[in-house]
Amino acid sequence: MSVLHMDFKDCGQCPIRHRAVCSRCEPDELEALEAVKYYRTYDAGQPILWSGDHLEFVASVVTGIATLSQTMEDGRTQMVGLLLPSDFIGRPNRETAPFDVVAVSDVTLCCFRRRPFENLMASTPHIGHRLLEMTLDELDSAREWMLVLGRKTAREKIASLLLIIARRDAVLRKKVPSDGMTFDLPLTRESMADYLGLTLETVSRQISALKKSEVIELQGKRRVLVPELERLVAETGDDFDGGMIS
Amino acid sequence: MSVLHMDFKDCGQCPIRHRAVCSRCEPDELEALEAVKYYRTYDAGQPILWSGDHLEFVASVVTGIATLSQTMEDGRTQMVGLLLPSDFIGRPNRETAPFDVVAVSDVTLCCFRRRPFENLMASTPHIGHRLLEMTLDELDSAREWMLVLGRKTAREKIASLLLIIARRDAVLRKKVPSDGMTFDLPLTRESMADYLGLTLETVSRQISALKKSEVIELQGKRRVLVPELERLVAETGDDFDGGMIS
DNA sequence: GCGCGACTTTGACACGGATCAAAAAAGAGA
DNA sequence: TCTCTTTTTTGATCCGTGTCAAAGTCGCGC
Known part of the structure; x- marks a missing residue:
C-alpha cells in the first residue's frame, strides 16, 4: 500500500475526486476512469485494509482520516503514514497490501477497480509519470521521517x-x-x-x-x-x- | 535523491551495468542510453552529492558502497539508505539532491546525463514503469525501516x-x-x-x-x-x- | 618493526523515556 | 442528568541507552 499525494489543480473537466490523477487527461481517459469508479465508506475505527489483503482497488481519500501502520506480533505498532483527503491509496501492479490501513474518523474513499486502472495507466503515460513523481516525493517524506524517529x-x-x-x-x-x-x-x-x-x-x-x-x-x-x-x-x-x- | 534497486535479469543485449534499466529495451533505446553514459569514481570517504546539489546525472552503482543520509545543524545524522552495487541513484525530473550521498568504500558509478535520460524515459514507457515499480518497493522498504527506528x-x-x-x-x-x-x-x-x-x-x-x-x-x-x-x-x-x- | 591515527571496546554514571498505577476529564448512551 | 467507558493527565519508579572517559586493537606509512 502506498500513499501518494494528489495535487488538486483543477482541470475543469474532471469529476471531483479524481481530477488530480487526470489533470491532463483527455475526455476519453476521464470516461474510462469514470467507468470503473465507485465509492466506499468506513466508520471511525474500522479497518480498511490489512497487510496482506488482496488489493482490488486503488483509491483517493475524499473525506476523513486514515492511518497506515505496521504491528509486530507482540503488539508494538508503528504508524508509517497519515492519510488525509486528497491522499492516494493503492499500488498499481501489486496484488497485496503491504501495510494496515485503518479509518481514524469516518472515511469516504473514491475507488477505481485496480485492473482497469492499471490498463489505463499502461496506455496513458502521463498518469504513470504523475504517479512516479508522487511516489518519489513520498519516498523523500518517508526518509525525512526517519530522521525524526531515529534522532x-x-x-x-x-x-x-x-x-x-x-x-x-x-x-x-x-x-x-x-x-x-x-x-x-x-x-x-x-x-x-x-x-x-x-x-x-x-x-x-x-x-x-x-x-x-x-x-x-x-x-x-x-x-x-x-x-x-x-x-x-x-x-x-x-x-x-x-x-x-x- | 532516490535509491532504486535494479534486478539484473540479463537481456543478453545490454551493456553490463545498465542492462537492468533496459532489460526490455529495444536496440535503439540501448544506443540512446549508451550515448549519454559515462563513469565516475570516488575514493572512500569522499562525498558524491550533498543535499541541495544540482543533479546532472542519474546513475547505477557498479562497485563499492555508499550511504544516503541527512544531518541536522547540531551534527546529529541519520542514514536513510545503503547503496550497494546495482542500486540506482538519482531522480528523473528533479533538479536537486534531497540527501547527502557519501562513498563508504571506493565507488564506481555508471552515470547517465539526466536530461537525455529523462527524454528517453518520456518516450519509452517501460523504463518509467520499471522506475515506478522500483520506487514503490523502495518506499515500502523505507516504511519498514520506520518500524525498526521507532519501535x-x-x-x-x-x-x-x-x-x-x-x-x-x-x-x-x-x-x-x-x-x-x-x-x-x-x-x-x-x-x-x-x-x-x-x-x-x-x-x-x-x-x-x-x-x-x-x-x-x-x-x-x-x-x-x-x-x-x-x-x-x-x-x-x-x-x-x-x-x-x- | 615502530609509531601514529583511526576505529573499537569497555567502564562508570546520568538521564530521557518506559512502565506501572491511579486519578481526572471527556464523551456516549440510557 | 447519570452512569459507564474511553481518553488523558499525572505521579513514582525503573531501565535502556546516551554521555564522557580511557584503554585496547588494527592498519598503514616510514
Missing part, C-alpha cells in the same frame, strides 16, 4: 508532528500557515505515540510541557493553537517550505 | 541491520542466505549507529553481547558469521522472503 527527542518529535498536521491542515483549507494558527488534532495520544515511536504517556507529558512553556495553547484536548509557529520551526530545524507533507 | 530495541536493531546486509550480500553473490552464512560488515560502528538511530558505543556493546550469547561470531572486527540466521530472523519477527532489501 529527535520526544519534544522535537511532538513539534515535528504538530508542524505536519498544521501544514496539511493549512493546505486542505487553502490557508497560508503562519503565526498564530489553530488546528484540530485528529489523532488520539496513542496514535500520536504510534506515529512518533513513543508511549502515550510521554506524548501527553510533552504536550503538557509545551503548553506550560507557552509554545502552544490547547482549546479542549484536541484543538491546538500555536502562537509562534515560526519559532517551533526554528527550534526543530525543519525547513518549512519543502513538499506538501514531510 | 525496536538496540539488540533488535542490530539484528535487523545484520539481516539486511546478509541478504544483500547473498543476492550480490547469488548465494541463498541460509544457516551459517558469513559476510563482511561494510560499515564502521559509527555508520551502523547512524543507520540505526543509536550511538556507536551502544552498537559496539550490542555486537559484543550478541557475540557473547553466541548468536553471531566475529572473524576480525568486520567479518560476521551467523550460525543460526533463521533464529535471528525469528527473534526479530522479520519475514525473510519479502523484497530484495528490507
Whole structure:
C-alpha cells in the first residue's frame, strides 16, 4: 500500500475526486476512469485494509482520516503514514497490501477497480509519470521521517508532528500557515505515540510541557493553537517550505 | 535523491551495468542510453552529492558502497539508505539532491546525463514503469525501516541491520542466505549507529553481547558469521522472503 | 618493526523515556 | 442528568541507552 499525494489543480473537466490523477487527461481517459469508479465508506475505527489483503482497488481519500501502520506480533505498532483527503491509496501492479490501513474518523474513499486502472495507466503515460513523481516525493517524506524517529527527542518529535498536521491542515483549507494558527488534532495520544515511536504517556507529558512553556495553547484536548509557529520551526530545524507533507 | 534497486535479469543485449534499466529495451533505446553514459569514481570517504546539489546525472552503482543520509545543524545524522552495487541513484525530473550521498568504500558509478535520460524515459514507457515499480518497493522498504527506528530495541536493531546486509550480500553473490552464512560488515560502528538511530558505543556493546550469547561470531572486527540466521530472523519477527532489501 | 591515527571496546554514571498505577476529564448512551 | 467507558493527565519508579572517559586493537606509512 502506498500513499501518494494528489495535487488538486483543477482541470475543469474532471469529476471531483479524481481530477488530480487526470489533470491532463483527455475526455476519453476521464470516461474510462469514470467507468470503473465507485465509492466506499468506513466508520471511525474500522479497518480498511490489512497487510496482506488482496488489493482490488486503488483509491483517493475524499473525506476523513486514515492511518497506515505496521504491528509486530507482540503488539508494538508503528504508524508509517497519515492519510488525509486528497491522499492516494493503492499500488498499481501489486496484488497485496503491504501495510494496515485503518479509518481514524469516518472515511469516504473514491475507488477505481485496480485492473482497469492499471490498463489505463499502461496506455496513458502521463498518469504513470504523475504517479512516479508522487511516489518519489513520498519516498523523500518517508526518509525525512526517519530522521525524526531515529534522532529527535520526544519534544522535537511532538513539534515535528504538530508542524505536519498544521501544514496539511493549512493546505486542505487553502490557508497560508503562519503565526498564530489553530488546528484540530485528529489523532488520539496513542496514535500520536504510534506515529512518533513513543508511549502515550510521554506524548501527553510533552504536550503538557509545551503548553506550560507557552509554545502552544490547547482549546479542549484536541484543538491546538500555536502562537509562534515560526519559532517551533526554528527550534526543530525543519525547513518549512519543502513538499506538501514531510 | 532516490535509491532504486535494479534486478539484473540479463537481456543478453545490454551493456553490463545498465542492462537492468533496459532489460526490455529495444536496440535503439540501448544506443540512446549508451550515448549519454559515462563513469565516475570516488575514493572512500569522499562525498558524491550533498543535499541541495544540482543533479546532472542519474546513475547505477557498479562497485563499492555508499550511504544516503541527512544531518541536522547540531551534527546529529541519520542514514536513510545503503547503496550497494546495482542500486540506482538519482531522480528523473528533479533538479536537486534531497540527501547527502557519501562513498563508504571506493565507488564506481555508471552515470547517465539526466536530461537525455529523462527524454528517453518520456518516450519509452517501460523504463518509467520499471522506475515506478522500483520506487514503490523502495518506499515500502523505507516504511519498514520506520518500524525498526521507532519501535525496536538496540539488540533488535542490530539484528535487523545484520539481516539486511546478509541478504544483500547473498543476492550480490547469488548465494541463498541460509544457516551459517558469513559476510563482511561494510560499515564502521559509527555508520551502523547512524543507520540505526543509536550511538556507536551502544552498537559496539550490542555486537559484543550478541557475540557473547553466541548468536553471531566475529572473524576480525568486520567479518560476521551467523550460525543460526533463521533464529535471528525469528527473534526479530522479520519475514525473510519479502523484497530484495528490507 | 615502530609509531601514529583511526576505529573499537569497555567502564562508570546520568538521564530521557518506559512502565506501572491511579486519578481526572471527556464523551456516549440510557 | 447519570452512569459507564474511553481518553488523558499525572505521579513514582525503573531501565535502556546516551554521555564522557580511557584503554585496547588494527592498519598503514616510514
